Amino acid sequence: MDVSLVIAGQLRRQYLIPPSGKPLLDKPGGNLLYAAAGARLWVDSVSLLARVGEDYPAEWLRSFRQRGLDTRGVKIVPAPMDLRSFLVYTDEHTVQRSSPVAHFARLGLPFPKGLLGYQPPSDGQDNRLRAQPDSPKLSDIPPEYRAVKGVHLAPLDLLTHSQLSTAFRLGGSSYVTIDPGPGYMNANYLDDLRSLLQGITAFLPSEEEIRSLFWGRTHDLWEMAEILASFGCDIVVIKRGARGQLVYDRSSNRRWEIPGYPANYVDPTGAGDAFCGGFLAGYLATLDPLQAALHGNISASFAIEGSGPFYLLDAMPGLAQARLASLATLVRTL
Numbered sequence: 001m002d003v004s005l006v007i008a009g010q011l012r013r014q015y016l017i018p019p020s021g022k023p024l025l026d027k028p029g030g031n032l033l034y035a036a037a038g039a040r041l042w043v044d045s046v047s048l049l050a051r052v053g054e055d056y057p058a059e060w061l062r063s064f065r066q067r068g069l070d071t072r073g074v075k076i077v078p079a080p081m082d083l084r085s086f087l088v089y090t091d092e093h094t095v096q097r098s099s100p101v102a103h104f105a106r107l108g109l110p111f112p113k114g115l116l117g118y119q120p121p122s123d124g125q126d127n128r129l130r131a132q133p134d135s136p137k138l139s140d141i142p143p144e145y146r147a148v149k150g151v152h153l154a155p156l157d158l159l160t161h162s163q164l165s166t167a168f169r170l171g172g173s174s175y176v177t178i179d180p181g182p183g184y185m186n187a188n189y190l191d192d193l194r195s196l197l198q199g200i201t202a203f204l205p206s207e208e209e210i211r212s213l214f215w216g217r218t219h220d221l222w223e224m225a226e227i228l229a230s231f232g233c234d235i236v237v238i239k240r241g242a243r244g245q246l247v248y249d250r251s252s253n254r255r256w257e258i259p260g261y262p263a264n265y266v267d268p269t270g271a272g273d274a275f276c277g278g279f280l281a282g283y284l285a286t287l288d289p290l291q292a293a294l295h296g297n298i299s300a301s302f303a304i305e306g307s308g309p310f311y312l313l314d315a316m317p318g319l320a321q322a323r324l325a326s327l328a329t330l331v332r333t334l
Contacts, residue, residue, distance in 0.1 A: 009154025033309035034270030038277030038299035053081025126183035146171035
């Protein structure tokens with residue numbers, strides 16, 4: 001299998017209570033799968049880079065391969081690994097990750113045995129000197145991945161992002177994009193991004209994340225984008241949920257505002273990750289920052305119309321291109 005697009009991130013055993021519809025209990029999830037599906041909408045195959053424990057379901061990995069996802073970069077460590085993730089929407093836009101017992105009881109749902117003993121992830125800051133145990137390591141990268149044309153790094157810790165981005169660029173990868181991890185998107189880490197973003201193709205934070213990063217410095221989103229681009233990053237995209245994206249291209253000093261595609265809103269889980277996967281796929285096809293963002297926007301539009309990372313891959317043939325053409329007419333050049 002040829003390797004042209006690699007996505008690194010986290011695989012999860014997902015327990016999701018969406019805003020509407022049936023819960024997904026112990027199903028494949030994680031930022032890696034949503035981003036991979038966002039890219040897979042536009043390309044024939046996507047290669048995954050992640051690590052899981054020996055207790056991760058082998059049948060899930062087989063199902064990924066059947067969907068055009070290359071799993072040679074999924075490292076299976078010889079020990080169990082707690083990859084459970086709990087998400088519940090208390091309204092259409094508010095998500096919580098803690099107190100699963102209370103939420104299942106509130107909704108009158110039986111509590112799944114698989115969530116016994118679950119502890120939500122810490123919301124603390126990253127440790128600059130220590131990576132998370134479930135983050136992919138340099139030694140996990142298969143030799144055939146190292147000179148891949150394009151790489152997207154889904155949200156991970158700062159140390160892993162720094163190590164992987166450097167390794168892939170030195171290995172010959174032409175284009176590297178980063179969706180930042182929440183653990184380093186605060187004002188204490190702004191100077192760390194000077195080195196992280198050097199030589200990066202695109203940085204893809206949410207509006208909430210970038211505002212946290214520049215807390216107390218500026219309220220101007222375009223100024224924030226220009227500052228981050230000045231660190232050596234070619235493109236900065238600010239993801240704004242249903243309001244779409246702001247796109248800044250450093251080389252041309254151009255700015256675009258893209259509205260959210262008017263999709264049928266069901267479940268926003270993973271939409272930002274799907275955007276990032278679609279962005280890289282679009283960029284590899286066109287080398288155009290606006291076209292890349294349009295591709296990402298359409299990937300996200302399909303992701304929010306159902307639950308689970310692979311919902312968007314069931315889109316009708318030709319519908320993605322039709323949405324792409326429609327959205328292009330709504331772009332504002334600033």
